[in-house]
Amino acid sequence: MLVVESLSRSFGSLKAVDEIGFQVKPGEIYGLLGPNGAGKTTTISCVCGLLRPDRGTIELDGVALESDPIAFKRRLGVVPQETALYGDLSARENLHFWGGLAGLTGGALRDRTTAVLEAVGLTERAGDAVRKYSGGMKRRLNLAIGMIHEPKLLLLDEPTVGIDIQARLNILDVVREVVRAGTIVLYTTHYLEEAQELCDRIGIMDHGRILAEGSLTELKRMVGEGEILTLKGRFEPGELQSIVAEDEHVRVVSLEEGQAVLDVGKGQGEVTGVLGRILRKGLAVDDISIQQPNLQGVFLKLTGRELRD
Amino acid sequence: MRIIWLIMRKDLLRRWRSPLASLVFLAFPFVFSALIALAFGTGGEGRMPRFKVALVDEDRGFVAGLVRGAFGQERAAQFLEVTETTHEEAMQLIEHNRVAGAIVIPAGFTDAVLDRRPTELRVIRNPAEAIGPIAVEETAEFLALFLEGAASVLSGPIERIRGLTEEGSADGGAGAVPGAGTLGGAAGQISERPVVPAPADWAADERVAEIAVAVNHALRGARDYLLPPAIRLERADAPGVPVLSDTTSPAEPAAASADDDARFLSIFKYVLPGMATFALFVLAVGLTADVFRERRRGTLARQLAAPLQPQKVVVGKMLATMGVGLIVALLMALIGALFLGARANPIAFLLLCVLFLLALTGFVNLLYSFARSEQRGATLASIVMMLMAFLGGSFIPLEAMPEFVQRLAVISLNYWAIEGFQALLFSGAGVAEIARPLVVFLAVGLVSVLLGGALLRGQLARGD
Numbered sequence: 001m002l003v004v005e006s007l008s009r010s011f012g013s014l015k016a017v018d019e020i021g022f023q024v025k026p027g028e029i030y031g032l033l034g035p036n037g038a039g040k041t042t043t044i045s046c047v048c049g050l051l052r053p054d055r056g057t058i059e060l061d062g063v064a065l066e067s068d069p070i071a072f073k074r075r076l077g078v079v080p081q082e083t084a085l086y087g088d089l090s091a092r093e094n095l096h097f098w099g100g101l102a103g104l105t106g107g108a109l110r111d112r113t114t115a116v117l118e119a120v121g122l123t124e125r126a127g128d129a130v131r132k133y134s135g136g137m138k139r140r141l142n143l144a145i146g147m148i149h150e151p152k153l154l155l156l157d158e159p160t161v162g163i164d165i166q167a168r169l170n171i172l173d174v175v176r177e178v179v180r181a182g183t184i185v186l187y188t189t190h191y192l193e194e195a196q197e198l199c200d201r202i203g204i205m206d207h208g209r210i211l212a213e214g215s216l217t218e219l220k221r222m223v224g225e226g227e228i229l230t231l232k233g234r235f236e237p238g239e240l241q242s243i244v245a246e247d248e249h250v251r252v253v254s255l256e257e258g259q260a261v262l263d264v265g266k267g268q269g270e271v272t273g274v275l276g277r278i279l280r281k282g283l284a285v286d287d288i289s290i291q292q293p294n295l296q297g298v299f300l301k302l303t304g305r306e307l308r309d
Numbered sequence: 310m311r312i313i314w315l316i317m318r319k320d321l322l323r324r325w326r327s328p329l330a331s332l333v334f335l336a337f338p339f340v341f342s343a344l345i346a347l348a349f350g351t352g353g354e355g356r357m358p359r360f361k362v363a364l365v366d367e368d369r370g371f372v373a374g375l376v377r378g379a380f381g382q383e384r385a386a387q388f389l390e391v392t393e394t395t396h397e398e399a400m401q402l403i404e405h406n407r408v409a410g411a412i413v414i415p416a417g418f419t420d421a422v423l424d425r426r427p428t429e430l431r432v433i434r435n436p437a438e439a440i441g442p443i444a445v446e447e448t449a450e451f452l453a454l455f456l457e458g459a460a461s462v463l464s465g466p467i468e469r470i471r472g473l474t475e476e477g478s479a480d481g482g483a484g485a486v487p488g489a490g491t492l493g494g495a496a497g498q499i500s501e502r503p504v505v506p507a508p509a510d511w512a513a514d515e516r517v518a519e520i521a522v523a524v525n526h527a528l529r530g531a532r533d534y535l536l537p538p539a540i541r542l543e544r545a546d547a548p549g550v551p552v553l554s555d556t557t558s559p560a561e562p563a564a565a566s567a568d569d570d571a572r573f574l575s576i577f578k579y580v581l582p583g584m585a586t587f588a589l590f591v592l593a594v595g596l597t598a599d600v601f602r603e604r605r606r607g608t609l610a611r612q613l614a615a616p617l618q619p620q621k622v623v624v625g626k627m628l629a630t631m632g633v634g635l636i637v638a639l640l641m642a643l644i645g646a647l648f649l650g651a652r653a654n655p656i657a658f659l660l661l662c663v664l665f666l667l668a669l670t671g672f673v674n675l676l677y678s679f680a681r682s683e684q685r686g687a688t689l690a691s692i693v694m695m696l697m698a699f700l701g702g703s704f705i706p707l708e709a710m711p712e713f714v715q716r717l718a719v720i721s722l723n724y725w726a727i728e729g730f731q732a733l734l735f736s737g738a739g740v741a742e743i744a745r746p747l748v749v750f751l752a753v754g755l756v757s758v759l760l761g762g763a764l765l766r767g768q769l770a771r772g773d
Contacts, residue, residue: 048614073616082607086319088326093319100315101615129326145611 001025002047002153002184007056009042016042017053018208024201026152029175029185031199033192033295039208040188041081044157047186048078060153060184074103077151081158083138084145087131091122091141094130095148102149116144119174136167143171153184160194172198192295204299211302219298227271228253228291228300229262234284243281250274254304261304312617316625317632320599324633360441360708361390362448363399363411370419376412376452389448403433409441409708410434412449422456436736438708582730583703585641586665586723589634590698593669594690596630600674601683620762627674627758631666638662645734653733657740661729664750668722671757678764697721725749 002024009017017039024030032040045051047058049069058065058072065072085094095113104112117123120140130138139159146154156175160168175198179185189195195202196216203213212222226249231240237255244250249265264271271290279285291297364380366373380391392408399411413431421428432449434442600623603609612622642658673690680686698704700714701723707715718724729746732738740747 045610050610050613070616070618073614076614076616078611078614080607080611084607084611086323086608088323089319093322097315097319098611098615101312101612101617103616105311 001061002030002186003057003059004043004047005057007043007046007058008054009046009051010054015208017046019056020203020205020208020210021056022203022210022213024153024184024186026182026184027179028200029179029187029198031195031202032186032188032205033190033195033199033202033299034188034205035190038205040205041157042208043205044155044186044188047153048076048155049073074149075152077102077146077149077154079143079146079154079156079159081161083135083142085130085138085141088129090127090129091117091133091144092126094141095145098145099148102151104149112148112150116148119147119177120144121170136163136170139163139167140170140174143174147174147178147183150181151183153186154178156185156187158189159187160189160191168194192299196295202295204295204302206303212298216295219295222298222301226263226265228297229264229271229274230287230289230291230300231260231262231278231283231285232287233258234286235260239281239283240278243278243283244274247274247277253301261300263301312621313625313628316612316622317628320626320629321632324596324629360444361392361408362445363402363408364391364393365396365399365411365413366393367396367416368414368418372419372422372456373414375456376414379452389444399433403435406435406437406708408435409438410445412445412452438706441706441708581641581645582727582734583698583701583723585638586701586726586730587694587698587703588641589638589666589726590669590673590694590723592634592637593630593666593673594687594694596633597626597670597673597677597690598683598687600626600677601686605683619765623674623761623765624758627667627670630670631663634666634669635662638666652737654737654739657738657743658733660740660747661726661733661743661750664747664754665722665726665729667754668750668757671754671761672722675757675761675764678761678768697723700724702727722750722753 004023005021007017007020008015020039020043022030032043034040042051046053046056047065049065049072060072060075063072063075086097089097092113095116096109099109099112114123117126120143122137122141122144125133125137130141133141143156143159146156154175159175160171163171172194175185175187187195187199199216201213201215202219203210204219205211212219214222235258237257237260240255240260241252244252244262249270251263251265253261253263255261262274264274275288291300364377366377377393380389392402394402396411396413399408399413402408403411411433413433415429415431418428418430420426430449430453432442432446434445436442600609603612609622613619639662642653646652676690676693677686680689698721700718701707701721702710702718703723707718707724710718725746729743732743736742
């Protein structure tokens with residue numbers, strides 16, 4: 001079990017991670033979801049020992065990172081956001097190097113190299129220099145390196161950024177396979193679909209804090225059965241506020257000049273009625289979007305902004 | 310050790326797969342040394358620094374006067390600053406490193422030349438200097454060659470000159486050869502002025518004019534001749550002066566050669582250690598910057614997330630840099646041995662290379678650890694590298710530099726490396742003789758590795 005408690009890390013006056021905590025069980029994928037700058041990578045960096053937290057503890061199967069970093073890291077596999085590979089070396093040589101650093105030797109190293117190459121579909125190109133690989137192949141090798149030593153905890157930091165759909169599906173399949181074997185996976189992404197599809201539990205992060213946590217169902221329940229109405233145009237916040245103020249079905253999630261996010265209560269047709277009232281008052285609305293209850297809706301409800309803002 | 314070996318092996322494998330940079334470092338010292346040797350050694354446009362030389366005239370005869378006069382000529386003065394002195398004072402000047410060497414004109418030199426008997430010019434080299442003694446030897450060789458030619462071609466006029474000098478001696482006392490004639494530095498011509506000043510009571514003007522005409526005729530006809538050597542050049546090192554370098558072993562018999570190729574190789578050999586030292590510095594700076602490349606690509610962070618102590622990453626990378634440097638140094642030594650005839654004690658050479666590279670990579674690593682980016686690190690390292698190269702004598706021989714610069718040279722790693730390599734390559738030194746550079750390198754290496762490790766720990770703790 002991975003246990004993170006009261007984790008904080010600042011860079012100067014910026015609180016990159018602010019008192020966060022979560023637990024992940026074996027065979028579970030925990031997704032950290034948030035926009036760029038939310039604190040996901042800082043959290044991952046603390047968990048893999050690259051950054052020393054200002055406060056808090058990190059434990060894996062009872063081994064504390066602070067007190068025994070080598071033992072902790074022996075149980076840890078990292079798949080960083082960058083394709084951290086050596087282009088001059090082949091995939092096999094890369095795996096031998098990283099596997100060797102993780103403590104594998106001799107026959108075990110060779111066997112695991114063969115196994116992970118097979119898992120990510122790179123066996124036939126294993127002898128080629130990595131610089132000749134496509135982006136998707138590099139990503140797959142990046143993943144293979146993280147799991148070569150069969151870690152207890154696999155940290156995946158945006159592992160599918162910038163690759164085609166086929167490579168992405170391959171990576172997600174491999175991750176599911178790893179989890180079936182009982183590995184703990186901590187997964188960061190800003191792809192909602194990926195988080196929805198893959199993660200057992202999700203922590204929504206913004207400004208260094210976990211705003212909400214739970215399974216997809218639990219998170220949706222937080223939003224309720226209502227819909228999220230987003231309006232963009234040339235209106236003053238006060239104008240909109242005066243229209244919706246007395247509507248008991250509408251909660252203003254965020255309101256600023258030219259943009260408003262409204263949580264419109266349950267009941268089909270409610271959104272249409274609210275929208276009609278707004279437009280009848282002559283508010284200059286240029287763009288309307290209606291969001292069904294999903295992670296995007298959860299994120300919007302919690303933060304008042306789009307995940308990719 | 311397994312982790313360090315893995316990291317080192319990985320970096321060496323990467324270098325092997327992309328060898329261009331390392332090959333450039335290998336070629337660099339040879340190309341630059343050859344250019345310098347061409348410029349200074351075989352009639353290039355470049356100028357040698359001005360060297361100080363002591364002249365000891367134990368002969369005080371007519372031909373010795375010609376030699377003394379030759380040093381006063383404009384072209385000779387461009388390269389040499391001559392101090393006339395006694396033998397004892399000359400040795401003191403060498404001992405205090407004030408001159409690159411001494412040329413001794415022995416007693417009886419004039420008589421021997423005029424009689425066309427074999428004789429010798431003695432060159433005493435300052436073993437603590439590198440290139441200066443070569444310049445002194447070259448000068449003496451030129452003089453020997455010129456005087457041989459003059460003695461053969463001017464045999465007729467010389468007899469008459471001798472008559473004059475003997476008359477002069479009879480009138481003016483022993484050794485009274487006032488002034489002596491002047492030699493045109495490069496062309497080997499005797500000037501139009503009288504070879505021997507003629508006091509009114511010496512000889513009639515007509516006789517002097519007659520001799521001058523004969524001299525001119527003889528020289529004109531002899532310009533293209535090559536004459537058999539009659540004056541031997543004897544070389545020796547000044548005893549009791551610590552050896553830095555020399556061209557030949559002290560006991561080696563003189564084998565004077567004015568041949569351009571020989572001169573080229575000679576200067577090439579002297580310049581090569583400085584250039585090789587500089588090349589290894591450049592190599593260390595270039596390869597150490599790889600830490601920043603690894604940081605940029607994320608491979609450094611990934612290594613630091615592996616179950617290992619962070620210092621092992623630094624040590625592994627340092628050892629890889631040292632490995633590449635050692636290969637380059639050994640290849641340079643091999644080329645030097647095959648084409649320049651350079652020989653060195655292999656154990657001492659290896660030890661010097663390893664410890665120099667340890668100091669170098671540790672030091673450069675330390676420099677980089679002060680920088681926050683690859684660009685800043687490279688700028689800082691380049692500035693320090695150039696400063697050390699100039700101070701240490703990689704580009705310009707130290708003896709040609711002002712005294713305060715020479716005193717500062719000890720802070721340069723290049724200085725110690727050049728001292729060590731020159732002693733090994735040209736003086737047949739062993740481990741004991743290069744103990745000073747070895748100790749310096751070991752100390753610098755250990756201190757910089759420890760300091761660098763401490764800085765790394767601090768940086769990791771801050772998350773830099």
